[in-house]
Amino acid sequence: xxxxxxxxxxxxxxxxxxxxxxxxxxxxxxxxxxxxxxxxxxxxxxxxxxxxxxxxxxxxxxxxxxxxxxxxxxxxxxxxxxxxxxxxxxxxxxxxxxxxxxxx
Amino acid sequence: xxxxxxxxxxxxxxxxxxxxxxxxxxxxxxxxxxxxxxxxxxxxxxxxxxxxxxxxxxxxxxxxxxxxxxxxxxxxxxxxxxxxxxxxxxxxxxxxxxxxxxxxxxxxxxxxxxxxxxxxxxxxxxxxxxxxxxxxxxxxxxxxxxxxxxxxxxxxxxxxxxxxxxxxxxxxxxxxxxxxxxxxxxxxxxxxxxxxxxxxxxxxxxxxxxxxxxxxxxxxxxxxxxxxxxxxxxxxxxxxxxxxxxxxxxxxxxxxxxxxxxxxxxxxxxxxxxxxxxxxxxxxxxxxxxxxxxxxxxxxxxxxxxxxxxxxxxxxxxxxxxxxxxxxxxxxxxxxxxxxxxxxx
Amino acid sequence: xxxxxxxxxxxxxxxxxxxxxxxxxxxxxxxxxxxxxxxxxxxxxxxxxxxxxxxxxxxxxxxxxxxxxxxxxxxxxxxxxxxxxxxxxxxxxxxxxxxxxxxxxxxxxxxxxxxxxxxxxxxxxxxxxxxxxxxxxxxxxxxxxxxxxxxxxxxxxxxx
Numbered sequence: 001x002x003x004x005x006x007x008x009x010x011x012x013x014x015x016x017x018x019x020x021x022x023x024x025x026x027x028x029x030x031x032x033x034x035x036x037x038x039x040x041x042x043x044x045x046x047x048x049x050x051x052x053x054x055x056x057x058x059x060x061x062x063x064x065x066x067x068x069x070x071x072x073x074x075x076x077x078x079x080x081x082x083x084x085x086x087x088x089x090x091x092x093x094x095x096x097x098x099x100x101x102x103x104x
Numbered sequence: 105x106x107x108x109x110x111x112x113x114x115x116x117x118x119x120x121x122x123x124x125x126x127x128x129x130x131x132x133x134x135x136x137x138x139x140x141x142x143x144x145x146x147x148x149x150x151x152x153x154x155x156x157x158x159x160x161x162x163x164x165x166x167x168x169x170x171x172x173x174x175x176x177x178x179x180x181x182x183x184x185x186x187x188x189x190x191x192x193x194x195x196x197x198x199x200x201x202x203x204x205x206x207x208x209x210x211x212x213x214x215x216x217x218x219x220x221x222x223x224x225x226x227x228x229x230x231x232x233x234x235x236x237x238x239x240x241x242x243x244x245x246x247x248x249x250x251x252x253x254x255x256x257x258x259x260x261x262x263x264x265x266x267x268x269x270x271x272x273x274x275x276x277x278x279x280x281x282x283x284x285x286x287x288x289x290x291x292x293x294x295x296x297x298x299x300x301x302x303x304x305x306x307x308x309x310x311x312x313x314x315x316x317x318x319x320x321x322x323x324x325x326x327x328x329x330x331x332x333x334x335x336x337x338x339x340x341x342x343x344x345x346x347x348x349x350x351x352x353x354x355x356x357x358x359x360x361x362x363x364x365x366x367x368x369x370x371x372x373x374x375x376x377x378x379x380x381x382x383x384x385x386x387x388x389x390x391x392x393x394x395x396x397x398x399x400x401x402x403x404x405x406x407x408x409x410x411x412x413x414x415x416x417x418x419x420x421x422x423x424x425x426x427x428x429x430x431x432x433x434x435x436x437x438x439x440x441x442x443x444x445x446x447x448x449x
Numbered sequence: 450x451x452x453x454x455x456x457x458x459x460x461x462x463x464x465x466x467x468x469x470x471x472x473x474x475x476x477x478x479x480x481x482x483x484x485x486x487x488x489x490x491x492x493x494x495x496x497x498x499x500x501x502x503x504x505x506x507x508x509x510x511x512x513x514x515x516x517x518x519x520x521x522x523x524x525x526x527x528x529x530x531x532x533x534x535x536x537x538x539x540x541x542x543x544x545x546x547x548x549x550x551x552x553x554x555x556x557x558x559x560x561x562x563x564x565x566x567x568x569x570x571x572x573x574x575x576x577x578x579x580x581x582x583x584x585x586x587x588x589x590x591x592x593x594x595x596x597x598x599x600x601x602x603x604x605x606x607x608x609x
Contacts, residue, residue, distance in 0.1 A: 003452060003455045006553055006554065007455070008492075008496075009553045010549075010550055010553055010554075011459050011462075011463070011492075013546055013549035013550055013553065014463055014546060015462070015463065015466055015485075015489070016545070016546075016549070017542040017543070017545045017546035017549070018463065018466040018467055018469075018470050018542070019466070019470070020538075020541065020542045020545055021470045021471075021538055021539055021542035022469065022470035022471075023538075024535065024537070024538030024541055024542065025470075025535040025536065025537070025538025025539055025542075026470070026535075026538075027535070028475065030475075030479075030517060030520055030521060030524070031470075031475075031478065033517075034469060034470075034478070034479070034482050034517065035470065037482075037509070037513065038466055038469070038470075038482075038485065041485075041486065041489050041505075041509075044489075044501075044505075045489060045492055045493075048493060048496050048498050048501065049496060051498075052496045052497055052498070052566065056566060057567075059577060059581070060498075060569055060573060060574060060577055062498075063498050063500070063501055063569060063574060064574070064577060064578070064581075064582055064585075066493075066498070066501050067500075067501055067504060067574075068582075068585055068589055070501070070504060070505055070508055070509075071508075071589050071592075071593065072589065072592065074508050074509070074512065074513055075592055075593050075596035075597075076596070077513045077516065077517075078513075078516060078596055078597070078600045079596050079599055079600050079603070081516050081517065081520045081600075082599070082600035082601075082603040082604050083603055084520055084524060085520060085523055085524060085603070085604050086603045086604060088523070088524040094524050
């Protein structure tokens with residue numbers, strides 16, 4: 001049973017919705033970031049699957065996009081986690097339900 | 105390997121090593137293995153069982169996986185991946201996560217502290233480790249270890265082999281890579297994570313019996329892997345050092361060079377005292393990183409000035425300039441200057 | 450492309466991702482996040498993009514996962530467990546998954562097998578990065594520097 005493109009896309013859709021689940025239903029700020037990272041990884045999987053199943057002699061566009069996406073996701077994770085630490089220092093909580101004031 | 109280390113260390117310290125078990129103590133590892141296996145496996149009551157169990161497994165698995173891409177002889181590489189060198193570093197970076205798992209899973213403050221120090225050290229030295237490999241990859245224009253070894257074939261003037269260690273940037277990069285490898289495997293003089301006199305055994309405190317043995321097994325295999333990679337990248341892999349002795353099989357040369365490097369590891373362990381954690385960090389970020397960048401520039405200069413004597417001299421100039429500038433600048437900040445003693449009055 | 454390998458990797462990855470999304474224990478969830486990413490890297494290997502897979506392991510498992518566990522350690526005042534789970538999120542996620550799967554299965558043009566493709570060597574990626582994609586490369590470098598400086602400033606202790 002060799003997997004078709006549809007199977008890869010379904011797996012990446014599953015990964016995306018699991019990431020969405022983590023981002024929407026968790027209360028801890030770090031897990032929302034984990035969910036976002038998983039969604040980005042699912043999108044990368046999509047890009048590479050489409051590149052692989054595309055026409056035969058094409059430039060590695062999907063791979064390039066995925067590579068840059070990984071780099072940007074890492075930068076965003078770093079800044080997001082730094083923000084979580086800064087918020088924790090100020091409010092002493094990481095529960096996003098309690099971060100509901102605009103005033104410091 | 106462990107008995108070799110203990111005997112060499114012992115001779116350096118003017119005593120015999122283990123010499124009771126078997127002729128010249130050669131069966132000592134068997135005795136050690138039996139002792140470790142029959143020890144009671146103690147797991148702390150409030151430790152996280154899964155994480156505590158998986159940490160040594162993961163470290164050992166990562167170390168063994170890293171051994172797979174090294175060419176041990178002509179056509180003797182276990183896996184040939186196109187990005188072989190990157191595979192080595194990717195697998196090596198999972199070691200950090202496993203060290204953290206070991207430290208956290210033990211539910212012990214010393215373990216946690218040891219794990220944090222170990223991770224800080226390992227992450228800081230990953231940068232010089234990877235950047236010193238970049239000149240070699242640039243010059244060979246390939247990440248495959250087989251191609252890198254093949255690019256070091258041949259002899260200039262029929263005498264001197266064309267290994268990268270005989271070029272100025274190669275020598276500097278080799279030294280930096282070797283030192284970073286020492287740090288990555290948590291060996292003296294950088295074995296702050298292992299403690300032994302400070303924080304008991306760092307992240308390995310709560311492990312007994314076979315799991316403790318697995319940590320040390322992983323450390324030895326890591327040493328082996330990093331030495332193997334240095335031989336591949338800088339010392340010409342399985343090439344013989346002279347056309348006259350070319351008849352010996354390629355893996356003999358590989359293992360000879362590997363043993364020489366392992367001997368240097370043990371020698372350094374027996375000679376140098378432990379460095380402090382802030383000295384380690386300073387060294388990585390303020391000295392090794394600029395020197396590694398200088399190696400890249402020197403390799404580019406060597407390549408573009410023709411790869412002959414002119415290129416050699418120009419790249420030597422680049423490296424010595426950067427080195428003298430760094431030593432002057434860092435001495436002014438008194439970080440690496442000789443120590444000033446103040447005595448009580 | 451091996452079918453059995455695909456099934457095993459898919460099951461492992463999705464199980465680890467589900468564990469990362471739902472486990473109440475913070476550390477276990479962070480560690481299953483790392484396992485999920487190793488699974489995704491395995492997918493990339495299956496698809497023939499080995500360089501990206503290795504870069505993924507190196508960056509995510511080696512750096513981002515370590516960052517996440519460090520942050521969990523540094524922001525740990527409550528019992529270390531994540532209480533409360535919002536079931537509305539599960540319903541939305543299921544709806545999104547259902548919608549995407551329906552769309553994928555409806556499109557007949559996607560039911561194709563993999564054509565034979567030459568192995569993508571690192572040399573080709575390097576050439577592409579330096580010729581066609583040199584501007585994005587420099588911009589990503591700039592972005593990473595800005596992110597580095599920004600993250601450092603965010604966590605510096607405020608001077609009293």
